[in-house]
Amino acid sequence: MKLYGSFGSPFTRRVGTTLSLYKLDYEHLALRASIPEELEQLKKLNPLGRVPALETDDGMALADSATILDYLDRLVGSDRALTPSTGEARTQMLNIIGIAAGAVEKSVSCYYEEGINAKRPAEKVYRPWVDKMYEQTKDGVEAMESMVIGPWVMGNKISQADVSFVCFWDFIIKHRPVTAPRLNCPKLEEISQKANLMIEFSSTIPS
Ligand SMILES: N[C@@H](CCC(=O)N[C@@H](CS)C(=O)NCC(=O)O)C(=O)O
Structure with missing residues (x-):
């Protein structure tokens, strides 16, 4: 592959x-x-x-x-898959991951608006829209934080919710300017730290 x-x-x-x-x-x-x-x-x-x-x-x-x-x-196969293959557990996990994906999509959009990766000249940035996207990201990660059962997102077992949350959270934190509303998500931080000690996560940390 x-x-x-x-x-x-x-x-x-x-x-x-x-x-x-x-x-x-x-x-x-x-x-x-x-x-x-x-x-x-x-x-x-x-x-x-x-x-x-x-x-x-x-x-x-x-x-x-x-x-x-x-x-x-x-x-x-379903025994090893990190997402349940059927039933309510699948719907629940996809729903949680969908909200997390929405939060990081907004963060990616901000990344293309401001800073060294901006696709638009600074004077063409429409501030109210960018500020709204920082707020949407904040609302999204706060929802993610409230969904964590612990010790992993969905309870005792690592799942795709953890993989997605960690990859998304790490991106959001790395690219969030200090001027954006602050994010306070201790549970997400803890899961990220724990996961990033694993080789599967540490080997994909971007430089
Ligand atoms: N929904 C897509 C989103 C992919 C996405 O946003 N990729 C970004 C990089 S993070 C990209 O390729 N951006 C360039 C573009 O959209 O032209 C997925 O889950 O794969």
Whole structure:
């Protein structure tokens, strides 16, 4: 299998971490959508030219991390999958992860608005919209914090909720400017610290 995208992308990182937790071999190609030649290569796998993308061993091209995770879960089977394969437990976990994905999407949008990765000149930034997105991220992570049962997100066992929460939380914290409303999420911090001691997480921490 080939995973396309750098671990600077929280969506790519959650796929890379899941591949390692599943002990699946893969080649990592850290293509960046911001480099025209690399974007062309990416578009062959994902028409939108976004990361992550996964090329399976039988030549299938998968785009979008949720779809890729669903594929990996099927590959390892329901006994090893980090997301329950059926029932209310599955719906609950997907719901929690969906809220977390919404929070990090807003953070990624802010990342493209301000700072060294901004796609827009500073004078063209519409402040009220960016401020709203910082607020939405805050509301999202506060919801994530309130959902933690402990010691892991869903209780005693590590699950995809932990993989996604850690990859998303780490991105949000790393890129949040000091001017944005403060985030106070001790449970998320604790889970992140604990998870990042594991090789599957530490090997995907972006430099
Ligand atoms: N819903 C997608 C989101 C992927 C995404 O937002 N990727 C970003 C990097 S974090 C990207 O490729 N951005 C470049 C672009 O959208 O043009 C997923 O879960 O894979």
